[in-house]
């Protein structure tokens with residue numbers, strides 16, 4: 001719109017030309033994906049499930065965009081609507097000024113060739129080796145076998161699996177499979193990469209390495225990445241922007257810092273404060289007194305215990321001192337309601353030579 | 364033990380049995396493959412949902428599978444005569460064998476293709492693959508092992524059906540077993556034909572299973 005208005009002017013001076021260039025530059029930070037009034041109903045014989053409604057999101061070119069929400073919120077449905085694997089019931093998706101709802105099947109397939117996708121379960125072809133998996137999208141796009149081989153080789157270097165080109169998926173670990181899936185998704189040089197719970201089947205260390213790889217790809221090739229997840233840490237680690245999906249609606253969206261530092265809706269608060277909410281609900285009846293008699297070295301015992309036992313305790317009373325690197329004093333802790341966890345905590349502390357005594361009816 | 368004549372007859376019988384089994388299997392697959400694929404892709408959640416067509420195909424296959432082979436053998440005699448020129452002999456027997464085996468094979472193919480992970484199909488769709496590409500480059504190659512195992516079962520079944528066709532002069536080992544063993548009480552010949560049939564099935568089974576295992580890339584060797 002701006003451009004057409006400007007074009008009507010007569011551009012005579014250099015200054016005006018400069019302003020025009022500036023405006024153009026601003027316009028290039030542009031919306032790549034526009035999700036407009038999207039609704040998706042699943043209709044079966046006796047019921048209709050509205051999985052998504054009223055979704056309006058703009059995703060900028062070059063961003064890493066997170067979509068987070070609880071299980072069943074509609075995340076997978078939303079990501080499948082972006083490449084029209086699911087046809088929206090209402091509304092549309094506009095990618096690069098192309099309204100997907102106006103395209104026929106063949107045109108849609110062409111658009112999809114420009115959108116890579118990776119999945120929680122990797123979804124590699126089990127009867128093809130790594131190289132042939134990676135070149136599969138090129139095969140679909142009608143490229144020659146030689147070209148596929150060449151591209152597979154380049155991509156295997158990028159994802160750090162240069163020596164695995166002839167391996168079969170069954171010979172790879174989960175993290176390696178996901179790397180192959182990423183290489184495959186990148187083979188056609190797509191502008192967009194969709195990731196549906198791409199790290200949910202991986203352990204924390206592997207998750208971090210895959211996220212680092214995605215970030216690197218985003219930086220290096222300027223690919224816009226959309227990440228679906230139910231894990232806060234994933235969004236915090238690599239996303240620029242985030243949308244919180246709750247029960248089929250966008251509860252909140254914006255810059256990650258803004259949304260996470262100041263969540264406004266209940267859904268957002270539930271995600272962001274999930275840990276703190278649990279503390280407020282400490283209902284455990286068991287309390288223990290622990291004594292630091294100077295035998296245990298001064299390490300952050302309580303903090304480590306919380307991390308290792310993955311449980312929270314309430315410190316009801318504390319009187320400790322650090323004397324020459326030894327902890328002296330005592331503390332009263334309220335244990336979680338779950339007896340297993342409580343036992344785990346007690347054992348953890350006893351293992352560290354800390355005297356633990358249980359207090360009856362303290363709270 | 365046996366006269367040269369008998370031995371020649373047994374060798375010819377074996378060759379006839381293999382001839383019938385081979386061509387029946389080939390022709391039956393020619394019909395069953397499209398049928399099996401159609402059964403899979405026209406399903407409600409298939410690649411090209413066509414519920415009515417799917418229902419019709421399903422019924423045809425079920426009817427075809429529930430007719431006992433002996434009855435089918437006799438019922439299709441007019442068609443057999445029309446196609447093969449006569450209603451008896453090895454070549455003619457191929458007609459009822461194909462008709463009997465096609466629905467059975469279609470079901471086997473259907474179940475093999477159904478085993479392919481839905482996620483892999485979705486991945487192919489996300490790459491912009493057409494239905495044709497998905498069928499030929501995803502479904503069939505990914506189901507390869509299961510299809511080969513199915514093929515092994517099919518060959519065994521057709522072989523035993525071909526022996527049954529001996530009852531109506533179908534030729535091959537089954538024919539010999541009926542003529543000599545049943546009508547002439549030459550139990551030794553009947554026994555040897557049965558042994559030959561068992562050995563044939565065993566060999567074919569073994570070959571099929573080996574191929575299936577060898578080509579399967581899902582297991583680490």
Ligand SMILES: Nc1ncnc2c1ncn2[C@@H]1O[C@H](COP(=O)(O)OP(=O)(O)OP(=O)(O)O)[C@@H](O)[C@H]1O
Pocket residue numbers: 042043049050051069070071072073074075076077078230
């Ligand atoms: N094919 C389908 N038919 C009917 N309902 C469906 C279908 N797919 C999804 N749904 C429903 O739509 C809702 C959203 O599902 P979706 O898979 O998008 O959730 P999600 O946020 O990805 O959850 P998860 O984190 O568990 O993967 C759910 O209530 C689900 O039951």
Ligand SMILES: [Mg+2]
Pocket residue numbers: 075076077197
């Ligand atoms: Mg999901």
